[in-house]
Amino acid sequence: MNIAQPYLLFLGDVTDPLAAKTARGIVKWRPDACLGELRLTEQTVSLGLEPLSLADAKAMGAKTLVIGTANAGGVIPPSWVETLVQAAQLGFDIASGMHQRLGDIPELASLATQNAIQLFDVRHYDAQLDVGTGKKRQGKRLLTVGTDCSVGKMFSALAIEKALVDQGCQARFKATGQTGILIEGQGISVDAVVADFISGAVEKLSPSFTEHEWDIIEGQGSLFNPSFAGVSLGLLHGAQPDALVLCHEVGREHIRHLPHAALPSIEQTIEANLMAARVTNPAVQFVGICLNTSNISGKEAKALCLEWSEEFGMPVTDPVRFGVDAIADRVRSL
Amino acid sequence: MNIAQPYLLFLGDVTDPLAAKTARGIVKWRPDACLGELRLTEQTVSLGLEPLSLADAKAMGAKTLVIGTANAGGVIPPSWVETLVQAAQLGFDIASGMHQRLGDIPELASLATQNAIQLFDVRHYDAQLDVGTGKKRQGKRLLTVGTDCSVGKMFSALAIEKALVDQGCQARFKATGQTGILIEGQGISVDAVVADFISGAVEKLSPSFTEHEWDIIEGQGSLFNPSFAGVSLGLLHGAQPDALVLCHEVGREHIRHLPHAALPSIEQTIEANLMAARVTNPAVQFVGICLNTSNISGKEAKALCLEWSEEFGMPVTDPVRFGVDAIADRVRSL
Known part of the structure; x- marks a missing residue:
C-alpha cells in the first residue's frame, strides 16, 4: 500500500x-x-x-x-x-x-x-507475501509492545519517531494497523494477512536498509491477549527488534473486552517479550516504558514514572504528558 | 469443512x-x-x-x-x-x-x-470466523507442540487418540492442517486463516463439549520457528490445553529450511509453552515427549527415552518404535 x-x-x-x-x-x-x-x-x-x-x-x-x-x-x-x-x-x-x-x-x-x-x-491485505525467515537484516529497529491492545503502541511509536527526527536522527515510522497506515500513507495491516505470513509481512514492511538509522515499528496486541497474541508474536519475530518499548495503561483491570483474562505484570511482559524476541535478535533490549496515565493525576503520574524508572532501570514516561525525549536519547545511544 | x-x-x-x-x-x-x-x-x-x-x-x-x-x-x-x-x-x-x-x-x-x-x-479457509476470547470451555484438551515444524505433531496426536480409544477412552482427533483434515474429514487449516482469527479458529474447532472425554488437537509449527510461531501461539491460546505433548526430532541441527536459526532445547520448549499456555489455562501440564528417533539405532533410542523420562519426569517415547501407551495412561489419569 x-x-x-x-x-x-x-x-x-x-x-x-x-x-x-x-x-x-x-x-x-x-x-x-x-x-x-x-x-x-x-x-x-x-x-x-x-x-x-x-x-x-x-x-x-x-x-x-x-x-x-x-x-x-x-x-x-x-x-x-x-x-x-x-x-x-x-x-x-x-x-x-x-x-x-x-x-x-x-x-x-x-x-x-x-x-x-x-x-x-487498509483493513484488508490481498497482495502476495513470502513466509518469514528470521534472517538478520541491516538497519536498526524499534518495536512497541504492550500489556494489552489499545495501550498506546501506535502513539508511542509515532512520538518516538518524531522525537528522534527532532533530535536529528533519521527514523521512519512503519505502520502495521489501519490508522497507522492512513497516517503514514503506507504499511501492512498485519492482523489482516493470512496467518502463515505474519512474520513475513513484517520482514517485507521493514526490509534491510542502510540509507537511514531506525525503523520505528508499530506494535499490535499483546503476547498476553488471548484473542490476538499470535499476531503479536509473529510481529515480534518479523521485526527482529534491537530495541523494545513497553506500553501500558495505568489502572486497566483486565484484558480489553475480556473480564476473565488477567492483565500481565510489567515484569512478565518484559520477560515474555525478551524471551520471544531473542529468537530473531539475541541482542534485543528494552529501552523504555510508555504509560497512559490518564486515569491518575499529573502528580501521581510523575511519581509513578520516577519510581518505575528506578525499578526497571530505563526511562518511564507518559508520552502525552511528559514526552519521550529520554527514550529517544536511549535509542540514539545504542 | x-x-x-x-x-x-x-x-x-x-x-x-x-x-x-x-x-x-x-x-x-x-x-x-x-x-x-x-x-x-x-x-x-x-x-x-x-x-x-x-x-x-x-x-x-x-x-x-x-x-x-x-x-x-x-x-x-x-x-x-x-x-x-x-x-x-x-x-x-x-x-x-x-x-x-x-x-x-x-x-x-x-x-x-x-x-x-x-x-x-483444505489449504484454504474462506468461512467467517470470530475472534478468540480465551473463555474457559468444557471438556479436556491435549495439544501436541514441537521444537520445530515436521517433528511428528500430527502423527503423535493421531497415535495418542488411537491409544486412548483402544484403552476405552472417548477421544477425538481435531485436525489443524491439510493432511490431518483429509484424514479426519474435518478440521480447520489454522495457518490459512486471517491472522486476527487464529485462536478463534481453534475455539471453533474444539468448542465446549461434554459428550466425550478428550479432544486431541494437532499442533502446528513451533514457538521457536521464526516463520510460523504466530500460528503456534494462537493455536496454543485457542486450544487452552489441559495437557501438552512435546514433539522433537532427535538429531535435527537447526530449524527446518533455516540453517541460521538454532533449535531450542527441550527445557526451553517446555518453559516457553507452559508460560504461554497459562494465559488461557493456568493448570496446563506436560504429559509426555514424543521423539522421532529415526536418525539413531533402536537401542540408542530406547536408552535416550529412558534417560529423558527420568530427567523430565514424564513418559518419553518414539510413537513409531515404542507406541504411546504410557502417554495415554498419563492422560487418562488427569
Whole structure:
C-alpha cells in the first residue's frame, strides 16, 4: 500500500467525536498531509481544518480522499456513496479503514478497474507475501509492545519517531494497523494477512536498509491477549527488534473486552517479550516504558514514572504528558 | 469443512512415493474410510488398496475423491482434469490439499455452484470466523507442540487418540492442517486463516463439549520457528490445553529450511509453552515427549527415552518404535 498524499479528510455525517479518532490521528501526526476536511452536514464533527469541496481540494492538489471515521459495523453508509463516487470521478484515490470494501460500490470498482483511480482498503491485505525467515537484516529497529491492545503502541511509536527526527536522527515510522497506515500513507495491516505470513509481512514492511538509522515499528496486541497474541508474536519475530518499548495503561483491570483474562505484570511482559524476541535478535533490549496515565493525576503520574524508572532501570514516561525525549536519547545511544 | 467418507484415493500419475505421503497417512490412520485407489498409469505409486474405477467406487458407496498427493507448486496437472471432471459428473465430492483451488477448473466450479457436489480446498479457509476470547470451555484438551515444524505433531496426536480409544477412552482427533483434515474429514487449516482469527479458529474447532472425554488437537509449527510461531501461539491460546505433548526430532541441527536459526532445547520448549499456555489455562501440564528417533539405532533410542523420562519426569517415547501407551495412561489419569 502506498497512499498518495496530501489528503482531503472525509468525515461523512458522524457526530460522535470518538468516531473521528482516525482523522484526528492523521491531523496530529501528519498535519502537512492534510489539505482540508469535507463534512456532509453542519452537525458533523470538525477537525478544525479548512472546509473544502471536492473540486477545490482537487484544484489545490489533494490526491486521496481519506475516510477518517469508524463505525460499529464497518459498513459504508448509503448517504456517503454519492460523495465517494463524485470524488472518484474527479480522480481522487480513496482510502478507507472500514470493513466493507470500497470496491463493493460498483461505480468505484469500475473506475478502479480502468486504473483511473486506486482504492485502498487498509483493513484488508490481498497482495502476495513470502513466509518469514528470521534472517538478520541491516538497519536498526524499534518495536512497541504492550500489556494489552489499545495501550498506546501506535502513539508511542509515532512520538518516538518524531522525537528522534527532532533530535536529528533519521527514523521512519512503519505502520502495521489501519490508522497507522492512513497516517503514514503506507504499511501492512498485519492482523489482516493470512496467518502463515505474519512474520513475513513484517520482514517485507521493514526490509534491510542502510540509507537511514531506525525503523520505528508499530506494535499490535499483546503476547498476553488471548484473542490476538499470535499476531503479536509473529510481529515480534518479523521485526527482529534491537530495541523494545513497553506500553501500558495505568489502572486497566483486565484484558480489553475480556473480564476473565488477567492483565500481565510489567515484569512478565518484559520477560515474555525478551524471551520471544531473542529468537530473531539475541541482542534485543528494552529501552523504555510508555504509560497512559490518564486515569491518575499529573502528580501521581510523575511519581509513578520516577519510581518505575528506578525499578526497571530505563526511562518511564507518559508520552502525552511528559514526552519521550529520554527514550529517544536511549535509542540514539545504542 | 466436513468431508464425506468413504474416500476413493486419487494418486494421479505421481511416481515419487514421498509425493503420496498424504494418501498414505489417510490409509494408515483411517483404513476403513478408504474404499480403494485410482491411478492414471501403471507407473503410478500404489497404496496397495483395491484399484477401482470411478464408476465402481461410486457403486460401492464412495462419497469423495481425495487428491492424496502433493507437488512442489501445488498446481493441479492438466492431465488430471478429465478424471476430476468425470468424478464430479458422477456426483463425487472432491477434496484437495493443493494450493490451486479446485474451483479454478470451470466444470468443477459450475457443478459446485449448482450444489451438485462440494469442493474442499483444505489449504484454504474462506468461512467467517470470530475472534478468540480465551473463555474457559468444557471438556479436556491435549495439544501436541514441537521444537520445530515436521517433528511428528500430527502423527503423535493421531497415535495418542488411537491409544486412548483402544484403552476405552472417548477421544477425538481435531485436525489443524491439510493432511490431518483429509484424514479426519474435518478440521480447520489454522495457518490459512486471517491472522486476527487464529485462536478463534481453534475455539471453533474444539468448542465446549461434554459428550466425550478428550479432544486431541494437532499442533502446528513451533514457538521457536521464526516463520510460523504466530500460528503456534494462537493455536496454543485457542486450544487452552489441559495437557501438552512435546514433539522433537532427535538429531535435527537447526530449524527446518533455516540453517541460521538454532533449535531450542527441550527445557526451553517446555518453559516457553507452559508460560504461554497459562494465559488461557493456568493448570496446563506436560504429559509426555514424543521423539522421532529415526536418525539413531533402536537401542540408542530406547536408552535416550529412558534417560529423558527420568530427567523430565514424564513418559518419553518414539510413537513409531515404542507406541504411546504410557502417554495415554498419563492422560487418562488427569
